[in-house]
Amino acid sequence: ECSDVLETLSYLSAFSASQWVTTLGRHSKPFNPLLGETFEYVRPDLGYYCVTEQVSHHPPVTALHCEAEKWTFWEEYKLDLKFRGQWVRVLPTGLMHFKVKSTQHHYSWNKPHTVIHNLIFGSLWADHEGEVLIRNHQTGHKAVVVFSSYSKVGSKYKHVAGEVFDPTGKAKYHISGTWDEKISRTTVSGESLRTNS
Numbered sequence: 285e286c287s288d289v290l291e292t293l294s295y296l297s298a299f300s301a302s303q304w305v306t307t308l309g310r311h312s313k314p315f316n317p318l319l320g321e322t323f324e325y326v327r328p329d330l331g332y333y334c335v336t337e338q339v340s341h342h343p344p345v346t347a348l349h350c351e352a353e354k355w356t357f358w359e360e361y362k363l364d365l366k367f368r369g370q371w372v373r374v375l376p377t378g379l380m381h382f383k384v385k386s387t388q389h390h391y392s393w394n395k396p397h398t399v400i401h402n403l404i405f406g407s408l409w410a411d412h413e414g415e416v417l418i419r420n421h422q423t424g425h426k427a428v429v430v431f432s433s434y435s436k437v438g439s440k441y442k443h444v445a446g447e448v449f450d451p452t453g454k455a456k457y458h459i460s461g462t463w464d465e466k467i468s469r470t471t472v473s474g475e476s477l478r479t480n481s
Contacts, residue, residue, distance in 0.1 A: 285354070289389065289420055290456050293427040293448045296382060297459045298467035300393055300416050300429055301444045305464045307398065307410045317346075345378075356383045370405070374398040393418040396431040411441040412463060424451035429459060447472065 286292040317323070319341040326333040332352035339347050343362060350357040360378035376395040383390045396414040413433030419426045429446035442464050448457040461467035 289423055289425045290448055290450070292384065292389070292391070293418060293420065293425055294457055294459065294469045296391055296393070296418050297416075297427045297429050297446055297448065298461075298469075300380075300395075300418060301431070301461070301463040301467055304396075304398075304412050307412070308464055354385055356385065357381065370403055371399055371401045372403060374400065388422065390421045391418060392421065399434070401434070413441075416446075425449065427459070431463065 286295065317338040319338055321338050323336045324334070330352075332350060334348065334350040336346060336348045339345050339360075340362075345360065345362040348357075348359045348361070357380070359380040362377045364375040364377065366373040366375065375397055379392045379394060381390065381392045393416050396412040396416055398410055398412050400408060400410045402408050411434045412431045413435075414431055416429040416431070417426060418429070425448070427446060427448040429444055432441055432443040432445075434441035442462040444459070444461060444463055444467065446459040447455040448459065448469075449455055455472045457469045458472050459467060459469055
């Protein structure tokens with residue numbers, strides 16, 4: 285439970301980055317279910333359930349819905365690929381959504397691009413790059429999280445940074461960390477470290 289919208293956006297910023305930790309060392313062909321096939325995960329001990337369904341096979345599109353007493357989460361997932369010889373860029377389309385039941389605040393955000401390296405020679409590895417924009421559709425608050433790309437920062441490619449903004453566009457919190465270890469939030473003093481776009 286969060287005390288305010290800024291705190292919720294801070295946690296969603298961390299969630300949007302931390303979900304990619306599962307790509308470390310996992311480079312096999314992804315699960316590709318049949319059209320209409322579902323997967324259900326029910327955790328009554330934790331008070332939530334999730335159901336996923338393959339809603340299109342060509343192109344593959346997956347829909348996910350999770351629900352708990354205090355929140356609802358859903359997403360639609362489709363991806364486009366760009367092959368470039370030694371690497372492939374995965375361009376996910378569709379948004380992720382989170383709704384707080386007590387306030388009816390609806391948040392949505394996009395996903396970063398993923399680049400899988402060494403398709404032909406060497407060990408496979410992935411990095412994530414781009415900007416994730418998280419919006420509160422009721423209040424106008426937003427957060428921006430930037431994933432650093434290997435091509436720009438080298439070995440620091442797991443770094444993420446961003447800010448949480450109030451409805452006027454003023455940065456209130458700075459988000460920093462790595463998508464595979466930790467994310468922290470600090471209060472912004474003075475001007476924003478990023479341009480609010």
